[in-house]
Structure formats: C-alpha cells, structure tokens
Amino acid sequence: MTRKINSNNCETCPVHNAGNLKRLGIDMSSFDFVVALAGNPNTGKSTVFNNLTGLKQHTGNWPGKTVTRAEGGFEYSNSRFKLVDLPGTYSLLSTSTDEEVARDFILFGQPDVTVVVVDATRLERNLNLALQILEITDRVVICLNLMDEAERHQIKIDERMLSKDLGIPVIPTVARYNKGMNELLNSIYEVATGKYVCKPYRIKSSSKELNYAVEKLSKMLLEEFPNLPNVKWVALRLLEGDQSVIDSIKNGELGRIYSTDQNKSELEQAV
Amino acid sequence: MNRDRKNSESILSTANNLRWEIGENFHDTLMESIYSNASSISKRSVSLPAEKETVSWEKTLDKILTSRYTGFPIMFLILAVVFWLTIEGANVPSGLIASFLLDTVYPLLKSFSAGIGLPFWLDGVLIDGAYLAMAWVISVMLPPMMIFFPIFTLLEDFGYLPRVSFNMDSIYKKVGAHGKQSLTMAMGFGCNAAGVIATRVIDSPRERLIAIITNNFSLCNGRWPTQILIATIFIGAAVPAYVAGIVSAAAVVLIAVLGVVFSLLVSWGLSKSVLKGEASAFSLELPPYRPPRILQTLYTSLIDRTIFVLWRAIVFAVPAGIVIWLVANVTIDGESLANIYINWVNPFAFILGMNGVIFLAYIIAIPANEIVIPTILMLTVANLGLAGVGAGNGVIFELDSISGTANILIAGGWTLLTGINLMLFSLLHNPCSTTIYTIYKETKSMKWTLVSTFLPIVMGLIVAFFVTQIWRLIASN
Numbered sequence: 001m002t003r004k005i006n007s008n009n010c011e012t013c014p015v016h017n018a019g020n021l022k023r024l025g026i027d028m029s030s031f032d033f034v035v036a037l038a039g040n041p042n043t044g045k046s047t048v049f050n051n052l053t054g055l056k057q058h059t060g061n062w063p064g065k066t067v068t069r070a071e072g073g074f075e076y077s078n079s080r081f082k083l084v085d086l087p088g089t090y091s092l093l094s095t096s097t098d099e100e101v102a103r104d105f106i107l108f109g110q111p112d113v114t115v116v117v118v119d120a121t122r123l124e125r126n127l128n129l130a131l132q133i134l135e136i137t138d139r140v141v142i143c144l145n146l147m148d149e150a151e152r153h154q155i156k157i158d159e160r161m162l163s164k165d166l167g168i169p170v171i172p173t174v175a176r177y178n179k180g181m182n183e184l185l186n187s188i189y190e191v192a193t194g195k196y197v198c199k200p201y202r203i204k205s206s207s208k209e210l211n212y213a214v215e216k217l218s219k220m221l222l223e224e225f226p227n228l229p230n231v232k233w234v235a236l237r238l239l240e241g242d243q244s245v246i247d248s249i250k251n252g253e254l255g256r257i258y259s260t261d262q263n264k265s266e267l268e269q270a271v
Numbered sequence: 272m273n274r275d276r277k278n279s280e281s282i283l284s285t286a287n288n289l290r291w292e293i294g295e296n297f298h299d300t301l302m303e304s305i306y307s308n309a310s311s312i313s314k315r316s317v318s319l320p321a322e323k324e325t326v327s328w329e330k331t332l333d334k335i336l337t338s339r340y341t342g343f344p345i346m347f348l349i350l351a352v353v354f355w356l357t358i359e360g361a362n363v364p365s366g367l368i369a370s371f372l373l374d375t376v377y378p379l380l381k382s383f384s385a386g387i388g389l390p391f392w393l394d395g396v397l398i399d400g401a402y403l404a405m406a407w408v409i410s411v412m413l414p415p416m417m418i419f420f421p422i423f424t425l426l427e428d429f430g431y432l433p434r435v436s437f438n439m440d441s442i443y444k445k446v447g448a449h450g451k452q453s454l455t456m457a458m459g460f461g462c463n464a465a466g467v468i469a470t471r472v473i474d475s476p477r478e479r480l481i482a483i484i485t486n487n488f489s490l491c492n493g494r495w496p497t498q499i500l501i502a503t504i505f506i507g508a509a510v511p512a513y514v515a516g517i518v519s520a521a522a523v524v525l526i527a528v529l530g531v532v533f534s535l536l537v538s539w540g541l542s543k544s545v546l547k548g549e550a551s552a553f554s555l556e557l558p559p560y561r562p563p564r565i566l567q568t569l570y571t572s573l574i575d576r577t578i579f580v581l582w583r584a585i586v587f588a589v590p591a592g593i594v595i596w597l598v599a600n601v602t603i604d605g606e607s608l609a610n611i612y613i614n615w616v617n618p619f620a621f622i623l624g625m626n627g628v629i630f631l632a633y634i635i636a637i638p639a640n641e642i643v644i645p646t647i648l649m650l651t652v653a654n655l656g657l658a659g660v661g662a663g664n665g666v667i668f669e670l671d672s673i674s675g676t677a678n679i680l681i682a683g684g685w686t687l688l689t690g691i692n693l694m695l696f697s698l699l700h701n702p703c704s705t706t707i708y709t710i711y712k713e714t715k716s717m718k719w720t721l722v723s724t725f726l727p728i729v730m731g732l733i734v735a736f737f738v739t740q741i742w743r744l745i746a747s748n
Contacts, residue, residue: 042558087471093302097471121559123317127309149559154320162316176564201312205304210297213289220285224278238286239297249279 023054024073039117041088120150135233167199354520369410404592424572447542449478459489488534493640505690599653624739651683699731
C-alpha cells in the first residue's frame with residue numbers, strides 16, 4: 001500500500017473539520033437519513049456498525065453472525081442517521097430468509113445510502129453482491145474493508161480506478177482499528193445530501209434474449225411506475241418469478257413507495 | 272384503480288411469457304454476466320503480488336485443523352484445555368467472592384433487617400431467599416464465566432469455530448441435515464435462542480426445522496457453569512486430586528460431545544422419518560485467521576456474555592428465590608408444598624438416579640438454565656430441614672465456596688451417579704422459556720415447538736434411566 005489510510009488528517013481537510021461524529025447508540029429519534037449496511041458475510045459489517053453507532057453488537061470471525069437487522073443511530077455534520085446492519089449475503093438472488101431480509105430492505109425500505117462493505121482481499125467475489133445492489137439503488141458507497149489484510153497479502157487496490165468504474169465513492173478502511181471511518185462518514189454524508197451524485201455501473205449482459213426481455217418489461221414497468229429508479233432490476237426479478245416483487249406490483253406497493261408527492265395525490269384521488 | 276390493476280396484470284403475464292422465451296438457463300446466464308462484469312472491473316483496479324504465494328502459515332494451519340486425522344483430536348484437546356483452565360482457575364476467586372458476600376454482607380443485611388424490624392417472612396423472602404440466591408449465583412458462576420467466555424471468544428475471533436464447523440459439515444450432510452447446521456450448532460454453544468435464530472441461514476424449510484429442533488443439544492452459556500461445577504464436585508472428587516482438574520474437564524468435554532452426537536442422531540432420525548429429504552449442497556467459506564484483539568475481546572465477552580448471563584441469572588434467581596421460599600414455607604397439614612412434591616416424585620426420580628429436588632428445580636428454572644444449581648441448593652437445604660441463620664426453610668447457609676456447595680449436595684444424599692445424571696439431564700431437557708418462545712416465533716408452529724420442547728426431556732429421562740440401571744447393575748456385582 002502506497003497510501004496511508006488514516007494519516008493524521010490535516011486540520012484544513014473538510015473531513016477533519018466536519019468529523020464530529022456523535023454516536024447515538026439505539027437512540028434513533030427523528031433521523032434525517034437511513035443508511036443500510038450490506039456486504040458479504042465476514043467482511044466486518046458489524047464492526048463498522050459498532051464503530052459508527054457506538055453500540056456493541058457482538059462481532060465474530062464467523063460468517064452468518066448477523067441474520068436479522070440490527071439498527072442504531074449516529075449524528076454527523078448536524079444530520080441524524082439511522083444505520084441498519086443487514087445480514088451478510090453472497091448475493092440477492094436466492095430464497096433464504098437472510099437474503100430476503102437484505103433484499104427487501106434495500107428495495108422496500110428505500111435507504112438514503114447503502115454502504116456495501118467489501119473484503120479487499122476478495123474483491124472480485126465481493127463485487128458480485130455490490131453489482132447486484134447497484135442494480136437496485138443508485139446511492140451506494142463502497143467500504144473497502146480489511147485493507148490491512150490486503151496489505152499483508154501484498155494485494156494492491158487502486159480505489160480511485162474502482163470508484164471511477166463503479167461510479168460511486170470507494171473508501172479504503174480497516175474497521176477493526178477504526179481507520180478510514182471519518183472518510184466513510186463523509187462519503188455517506190455527501191451521497192445522502194446529494195453533494196456526490198452517483199453514476200452507478202450497470203450489469204451488461206451478452207445474452208440477446210435476456211436483454212430483449214428486460215427491455216420490453218422495463219418499458220411496460222416505466223409506463224406503470226414512472227418513478228421507478230431500478231426498473232431493470234425489477235424486470236429481472238419478475239423474470240425470475242420473485243414472489244415479493246410480484247406481490248408488490250399486484251397490490252401497487254411498488255408504485256406507492258417510489259411515487260413522488262404529486263403522484264401520491266393522484267393515487268389518492270384514484271383510490 | 273381498475274386501469275391500474277389491468278396494467279399490473281399485463282406486466283405480470285408478459286413477464287410469464289418472456290420467462291418461457293428466455294428459457295431455463297436464464298438464471299445461469301444472469302449469474303455469468305454478473306461474474307464476468309465483476310471480474311473485469313476488479314482486474315482493472317487490483318494488482319496481486321508478482322510471485323506465486325509461497326505456502327503460508329494459514330494454509331498449513333488449516334490443513335492441520337481440518338485434517339481428517341488431526342482435526343477432531345485437536346478439537347477435543349482445545350476444548351479440554353479451555354475447561355481445565357476454567358476449572359482450575361475458578362476456585363480461588365470463587366472462595367473470595369463468596370466469603371465477602373456471605374460472611375461480610377449477609378450478617379450486615381440480617382442485622383439491618385432486625386434493626387428496622389422487618390417481619391420474619393419478608394426477611395426470609397428478601398434476604399434468605401432472594402439475596403442468598405443472588406450471592407450464590409455471583410460467587411459460584413462469575414469466576415468460571417470470567418475465564419471461560421473470554422477464552423471462547425478469543426477462539427471465535429481467531430477463526431477457529433468455522434474450522435470446527437468445517438470438520439462437522441460432512442457428518443451433518445451424511446445424516447440428511449444441512450451442512451450449515453454445524454454453524455448454527457456452534458452458535459447454540461453460546462445461546463440456544465441465538466442458535467435458533469441463526470438457522471435462518473438455512474434456506475430449505477425441512478433442514479431448517481431439523482436445525483431448530485436439535486439446537487438445544489448444544490450446551491448453552493446457562494448450562495456450561497452447571498456442567499463445570501457438577502463435574503468439579505463429583506467427578507473431580509472421585510479421582511486422585513492431582514488429576515481432578517483434567518478429569519473434570521474431560522467430563523465436560525464428553526458431555527458437550529455427547530450433545531453433538533445426540534444432535535446428529537436426532538437429525539438423522541428426523542430426516543429419515545417425519546422430515547424426509549435429501550441434504551442440499553452449500554459452500555462454507557473459511558474466514559481468514561485474524562489476530563484476536565485481546566483487550567476488546569475481554570471487554571465484549573465480559574459485557575456480552577458474562578454480565579448478560581449473570582444478569583439473567585440474578586434477574587431470574589430473585590423471583591425463583593421467592594418461589595422457593597414460598598414452596599418451602601407454605602404448608603398443607605404441616606408438610607411444605609416442596610416436600611409434598613419431592614416425596615411424591617422421589618420414587619420415580621430414584622429409578623432415574625436423581626431425586627425429587629432436581630425435578631422440582633427444573634420446573635422452577637424453566638425461565639433460565641442459569642438458576643438450576645442455586646434452586647437445587649436451596650431446595651435441598653429446605654428439604655433437609657437445615658435451618659439457616661435466624662430464619663426458617665428455604666435458606667442456603669454455610670456456603671462459602673464450591674466445597675460448601677459440595678457439602679450441601681452430599682448431605683442431600685447426592686452421589687457420583689446423581690452428579691452424572693444431572694449433567695446428562697442438564698444436556699437433555701427442555702430449552703429455556705426464551706428459546707421455546709423463539710422456536711415458536713421462528714417456526715410459527717405449535718406442533719414443532721412442542722416437539723422441540725418435549726423430545727429432549729423424553730430423551731433425557733431415557734438416558735438417565737439406562738445409565739442408572741446399568742450403574743446399579745455393575746455396582747451391585
């Protein structure tokens with residue numbers, strides 16, 4: 001590693017000055033933003049969670065430690081954030097309960113920012129999940145964790161290149177030793193407030209049939225739900241026969257959660 | 272609204288048609304494109320070390336820890352060392368705490384209550400019931416927990432437990448259960464309620480149910496102290512003093528291993544009968560070894576486990592202490608409720624090599640396994656009619672340490688056989704009420720909740736019966 005992660009930040013750095021993290025623990029009253037914490041199992045999500053909230057959720061070197069959602073709060077730059085620790089999953093495409101919890105929260109819970117904690121020593125495998133999440137939501141920050149282990153294994157990661165390719169902030173961290181947390185907070189803040197506009201990478205498929213089917217469905221979905229930000233992903237889920245997505249279309253929930261205020265009043269009139 | 276519904280339906284039917292067109296391997300195609308996208312992105316930003324990695328110590332260690340030949344022996348050895356450290360190390364602090372709480376604080380409380388003129392029954396309930404129960408829990412359970420839990424947490428943080436699961440995985444598959452059950456089983460060694468929730472990682476409902484029902488066979492935090500204590504008192508006392516620690520530690524390991532064996536047997540039985548089916552495949556990722564952070568581990572294991580278990584024990588010990596005082600002091604025709612029940616159950620309990628006190632204790636202790644031993648002690652004292660300082664039945668007295676505990680139990684007619692059976696029954700009995708409630712919440716089925724609750728009790732009774740009969744057969748010859 002050529003760049004030190006937590007060099008003593010210069011006093012002039014905005015990260016340093018704004019770095020007034022206030023851990024709120026389980027006090028989550030009147031928060032301004034919801035942040036979801038996703039990632040593969042055993043990448044240190046719970047450690048990041050504890051660092052930011054000051055809570056002491058038990059962490060372990062252990063895949064599958066978190067199977068339910070844990071929630072906590074923190075305050076940063078005068079904004080209150082609610083942080084939701086999702087179960088660690090390898091993908092969002094299967095049917096086990098832990099994956100459903102994660103998927104449904106990102107889709108229906110509409111977090112303002114989703115932080116994907118990835119293992120720097122296993123970037124390629126971890127990106128599979130990150131790419132799937134980028135299909136659902138634009139506002140993602142990658143927390144490139146376990147940089148110390150990557151360093152030990154002489155793995156070098158150009159986080160700027162990665163950030164450019166994915167179109168989202170990528171922050172190298174060592175959560176176990178609290179390194180990079182300020183930078184992470186700052187990115188969360190910037191994405192939440194819209195200072196940083198994500199231009200997320202979308203999965204490209206070489207299958208013509210698949211592309212055609214997705215395109216056709218996307219068009220129909222957009223006619224029905226004009227504000228759907230993740231239309232391609234919803235189309236894919238429909239092709240897969242995902243029951244919770246099918247239900248949300250049937251009962252109109254999908255339209256409701258992504259409708260603007262204007263649409264909401266129209267919907268109310270229609271009802 | 273009508274228009275909306277029509278559109279929704281046309282979207283869904285189009286999706287159905289398209290699903291047929293794109294064919295069955297659509298899921299694979301999608302996964303492939305995700306993988307290839309991920310691969311090309313990571314190639315652009317990751318540079319791996321130039322030369323091929325030489326054999327790292329991690330790989331060597333993994334080979335040893337998960338080897339077919341050395342994996343299990345090392346596992347037993349590590350467990351035995353952990354328990355040995357716990358048993359050997361707990362004696363001294365246990366005596367110190369007990370002498371403070373019982374010899375210093377207890378008389379102070381008694382004289383204070385006499386000074387303000389508390390009625391005898393309130394003095395009995397609060398000080399002889401609730402306070403003594405609490406003092407016992409703290410002095411006998413705190414020291415072993417303060418040694419055991421940090422070591423266990425260090426092993427977990429280092430990454431050893433997933434290796435244990437890796438060793439177990441193929442066995443679980445052989446009995447028709449999900450390999451991930453080895454993970455949820457290991458979680459159960461901490462807390463069964465947590466273990467039951469952890470079964471959510473298993474996606475097949477059949478295998479998940481098996482994992483839920485058998486989770487109770489993992490000794491939990493609340494039961495480790497019972498096992499360690501009884502092993503110290505009875506098994507340690509049955510062998511020469513210089514091997515007492517090692518032999519008691521081995522006995523606890525044996526019980527834990529027996530629990531795993533029972534979980535395999537029951538899994539096998541269920542998957543061959545009511546929950547028939549094939550085991551599904553999965554991949555278990557061995558996490559990298561991480562140097563444990565000693566201080567943080569000490570802190571979290573103290574907060575998460577030691578204080579948590581102790582707090583639960585105290586919270587439940589107080590009402591239990593009151594219940595015990597009441598059943599020992601409320602009488603019908605001059606006979607206390609506790610005695611009536613104990614005398615009624617005793618003949619049956621004798622066949623099982625236990626006594627009525629144990630069975631009453633297990634009823635009172637349903638809310639928390641942590642208070643089984645204190646309850647047994649108080650009931651034994653009450654049942655023997657040993658009068659405590661200044662009060663009536665339901666009082667623990669002259670209890671200064673582990674040896675004090677031993678004296679009471681031996682006075683209550685306990686033998687090595689009773690100790691062994693209690694250890695077995697502590698492994699094989701109903702889950703605590705929190706776990707039962709969790710099982711109900713997770714399965715949403717009264718039937719499976721009842722099965723999970725009563726199956727272990729029945730097994731415990733059967734095992735105790737055979738152990739006792741064989742023991743007596745051998746002893747009489």
